[in-house]
Amino acid sequence: MRRTKAEAEETRQNILSAAEQIFFEKGVSNATMEEVATAAGVTRGAIYWHFANKTDLFLELYNTVKIPQEDMVARDIETDQSEDILGDIERVASEWLDVMRIDEQRQRVFAILLRCDYAGDLAPVLERQQEVHDYHTKILNTAFERALNRGQMDARWTPQAATNLLRWTMQGLCSEWLLFGRRFDLPVEGKKGLRQLFSSFRSAAG
Amino acid sequence: MRRTKAEAEETRQNILSAAEQIFFEKGVSNATMEEVATAAGVTRGAIYWHFANKTDLFLELYNTVKIPQEDMVARDIETDQSEDILGDIERVASEWLDVMRIDEQRQRVFAILLRCDYAGDLAPVLERQQEVHDYHTKILNTAFERALNRGQMDARWTPQAATNLLRWTMQGLCSEWLLFGRRFDLPVEGKKGLRQLFSSFRSAAG
DNA sequence: AAATTAACATACGAGTTTGTTTGTATAATT
DNA sequence: AATTATACAAACAAACTCGTATGTTAATTT
Numbered sequence: 025m026r027r028t029k030a031e032a033e034e035t036r037q038n039i040l041s042a043a044e045q046i047f048f049e050k051g052v053s054n055a056t057m058e059e060v061a062t063a064a065g066v067t068r069g070a071i072y073w074h075f076a077n078k079t080d081l082f083l084e085l086y087n088t089v090k091i092p093q094e095d096m097v098a099r100d101i102e103t104d105q106s107e108d109i110l111g112d113i114e115r116v117a118s119e120w121l122d123v124m125r126i127d128e129q130r131q132r133v134f135a136i137l138l139r140c141d142y143a144g145d146l147a148p149v150l151e152r153q154q155e156v157h158d159y160h161t162k163i164l165n166t167a168f169e170r171a172l173n174r175g176q177m178d179a180r181w182t183p184q185a186a187t188n189l190l191r192w193t194m195q196g197l198c199s200e201w202l203l204f205g206r207r208f209d210l211p212v213e214g215k216k217g218l219r220q221l222f223s224s225f226r227s228a229a230g
Numbered sequence: 231m232r233r234t235k236a237e238a239e240e241t242r243q244n245i246l247s248a249a250e251q252i253f254f255e256k257g258v259s260n261a262t263m264e265e266v267a268t269a270a271g272v273t274r275g276a277i278y279w280h281f282a283n284k285t286d287l288f289l290e291l292y293n294t295v296k297i298p299q300e301d302m303v304a305r306d307i308e309t310d311q312s313e314d315i316l317g318d319i320e321r322v323a324s325e326w327l328d329v330m331r332i333d334e335q336r337q338r339v340f341a342i343l344l345r346c347d348y349a350g351d352l353a354p355v356l357e358r359q360q361e362v363h364d365y366h367t368k369i370l371n372t373a374f375e376r377a378l379n380r381g382q383m384d385a386r387w388t389p390q391a392a393t394n395l396l397r398w399t400m401q402g403l404c405s406e407w408l409l410f411g412r413r414f415d416l417p418v419e420g421k422k423g424l425r426q427l428f429s430s431f432r433s434a435a436g
Numbered sequence: 437a438a439a440t441t442a443a444c445a446t447a448c449g450a451g452t453t454t455g456t457t458t459g460t461a462t463a464a465t466t
Numbered sequence: 467a468a469t470t471a472t473a474c475a476a477a478c479a480a481a482c483t484c485g486t487a488t489g490t491t492a493a494t495t496t
Contacts, residue, residue, distance in 0.1 A: 025443075025444070025445090025490075025491045025492055025493095026441080026442050026443050026444075026490090026491060026492040026493050026494090027442080027443055027444075027492080027493080028443095028492095028493065029442090029493090031443085032442080032443060032444085035443085035444085048349075049349060050349045050350065051259075051347035051348070051349030051350055052347065053257075053259035053260065053347050054259065054347055054349055054350040056482085056483065056484090057483080057484075057485095058482095058483080066444075066445085067444075067445050067446075068445090068446095068484090068485090069443090069444055069445050069446070070443075070444055070445080072484095072485070072486080073442090073443060073444060074443090074444095077484085077485080078484085139345070139346065139347055139348050139349065140345065140347060141257035141258065141259050141260055141345055141346060141347055142257070142345050142409075143255065143256045143257030143260055143345065144256065144257060144260040150409070154410050157406075157410065180426075180429070181426065185422050185423060185426050188403075188419060188422075188423055189399060189423050189426065189427065191402065191406070192398065192399045192400075192401075192402030192403045192406065192423065193395060193398045193399055193402060194398075194402070195398075195401070195402030195405055195406065196397065196398030196399060196400070196401030196402035196403075196405070197394075197398045197402075199401055199402070199405065200363075200397070200398065200401065203348075203356070204360050204363065213394060216388075216391050216394075217391060217394050217395050217398065220386075220387065220391050220395065220430070221395065221430075223386070223430075224426070224427075224429075224430030224433070227430070227433075231460075231461045231462055231463095231473075231474070231475085232460090232461060232462040232463050232464085232471080232472050232473050232474075233462080233463080233472080233473055233474075234462090234463065234464090234473095235463085235464090235472090237473085238472080238473060238474085241473085241474085262452080262453065262454090263453075263454075263455095264452095264453080272474075272475085273474075273475050273476075274454090274455090274475090274476095275473090275474055275475050275476070276473075276474055276475080278454095278455070278456080279472090279473060279474060280473090280474095283454085283455080284454085
């Protein structure tokens, strides 16, 4: 039975939402299209109508969260001319933790990303992550550089070292939280770490 | 054709070694027993003789590296009574990076662990990782506590915060290195970060 | 109103992979 | 020396899962 365009879009969203659930529970490679279909209340036929195959389905799912993620960090920091650049970076990172804490979809997608097998046909997903990663690195680097040049940062630091430590911290923090069943309060513990880290960024300055 | 006991043990090791290779290249779930068998120069029959199934094979592979990993950190730090506890922790972490850099087996196994699907039958592997993780946390915590009590550490830090930052840093550092194709010098860049981190641990002390 | 096409459901075929079973040569045992 | 257990290879059967092909209904188009 043919649906109206709006209804079709709805089932497409249902499929994506079901895929998010199933992929999160079973892992991408262990999940079957049949399970996703059932969870979405449709048959496999519907999925294959909307998506080429499992990999494509996963890529589309990834695309639903990657864009906002990229923009978030960039927008605030990239053209920051304020008098407290470090404070701004710290705030953006903190807010990112707040969002992660609340946004369950983001949690699931990131958890899926943390434990999926990039070796096979999912390789493009990893490449995409690398691009995002490099992009963030570049932005943070220039931001810390600016902070250094304006004397807002302890001169013993280099922009690269600061960028690395910040990214590694955020990465390790979120990995632990997501992989090990969110056994602590992400924003609370995370911000403690950030505060210490940025305090040492400033140190002799200001 | 029946082999001698030593020969049998050798093929068992060959299978484990082959599994390490294939799992690393294709990922655990995408790898087939046939591929592992071929790489080991045997048939699937041999694998099923030595191991119950794929999961069991992977668990055994995991066991070949987990023990040394646990001991490494523990042994040096746990009963440290020296006058520079922080320096000792930093050195242990640095040496861990050196080992990782050299030990290709460790690299492969950790890379496999970073991208395998714990959702299915591999769940016990994740639990095991959690245990190791908690163990390290406990040890680091008491070590930092000792450092604080003896005035070797900046009083603005708490043992928990220091432990978290150190673990998160190491985790993020290694994840990035392994997942993104080892695009930087692990010990060099890692030690830079460690030095800054520990410098901020000490800060007002000493 | 007829024709077309979108949005699925259903049925089918075909390839993989897994676990098991059977066969067998040889080492170990008695 | 005969027997038995071991260490596999080879063959087998069964289950999955995927992708596709075909069928069906209703929305759109003309």
